[in-house]
Amino acid sequence: MVExxxxxxxxxxxxxxxxxxxxAFSNRTVERDKLLILLEASRWAASSYNEQPWGFMIxxxxxxxxxxxxxxxxxxxxxxxxxxAPVLMLSVAKRCxxxxxxxxxxxxxxxxxxxxxxxxxxxxxxxxxxxxAGFDVDKARSLFGIPEGWEPVAAIAIGYLGDPQTLPAALRxxxxxxxxxKPLTDMVxxxxxxxxxxxxxx
Numbered sequence: 550m551v552e553x554x555x556x557x558x559x560x561x562x563x564x565x566x567x568x569x570x571x572x573a574f575s576n577r578t579v580e581r582d583k584l585l586i587l588l589e590a591s592r593w594a595a596s597s598y599n600e601q602p603w604g605f606m607i608x609x610x611x612x613x614x615x616x617x618x619x620x621x622x623x624x625x626x627x628x629x630x631x632x633x634a635p636v637l638m639l640s641v642a643k644r645c646x647x648x649x650x651x652x653x654x655x656x657x658x659x660x661x662x663x664x665x666x667x668x669x670x671x672x673x674x675x676x677x678x679x680x681x682a683g684f685d686v687d688k689a690r691s692l693f694g695i696p697e698g699w700e701p702v703a704a705i706a707i708g709y710l711g712d713p714q715t716l717p718a719a720l721r722x723x724x725x726x727x728x729x730x731k732p733l734t735d736m737v738x739x740x741x742x743x744x745x746x747x748x749x750x751x
Contacts, residue, residue: 555728567672570679572630573711579636583674589668596659602643603660606693618692624683634706653675660702679706705718
């Protein structure tokens with residue numbers, strides 16, 4: 550397991566402390582059995598009415614045509630570093646419930662839960678995941694024949710950690726920054742919005 554653990558304010562599991570989103574990836578192939586474990590972890594995420602409204606497009610560098618298609622959907626900035634990741638994915642959400650056809654307003658939330666499971670499981674396998682908003686949704690929908698009612702959510706790079714020195718200077722500096730988060734006092738409220746809960750105050 551990775552040893553670069555963030556200093557959390559309270560004791561949380563090392564799998565959470567070790568998760569982050571690098572841009573420097575090794576060219577080491579991700580083993581098929583590990584990819585299957587990641588996908589299985591995503592499969593067991595919680596979802597509204599157990600709808601499981603997620604799907605994934607996946608391409609590895611040993612599938613050059615499929616990989617090139619997925620890479621081409623990324624914005625140029627993301628292409629510049631993600632092309633070193635041995636695995637690219639696209640998460641997709643089903644917008645309506647199967648049982649009644651009504652809008653599932655929790656679909657994106659549930660896809661996020663599935664990919665969070667995947668990203669946390671990755672840390673247990675010494676792998677890293679970087680999710681990206683910067684991709685062409687319409688191009689992805691067209692290239693991969695994503696049907697009506699399904700919405701591309703995020704592009705995802707997966708691989709073993711690479712050498713930050715291979716990145717351009719600006720990205721290298723960002724890669725080496727200390728990871729931080731907003732304090733709980735900025736996000737946990739009681740009574741009314743923006744009224745900080747006594748639970749998280751000193």
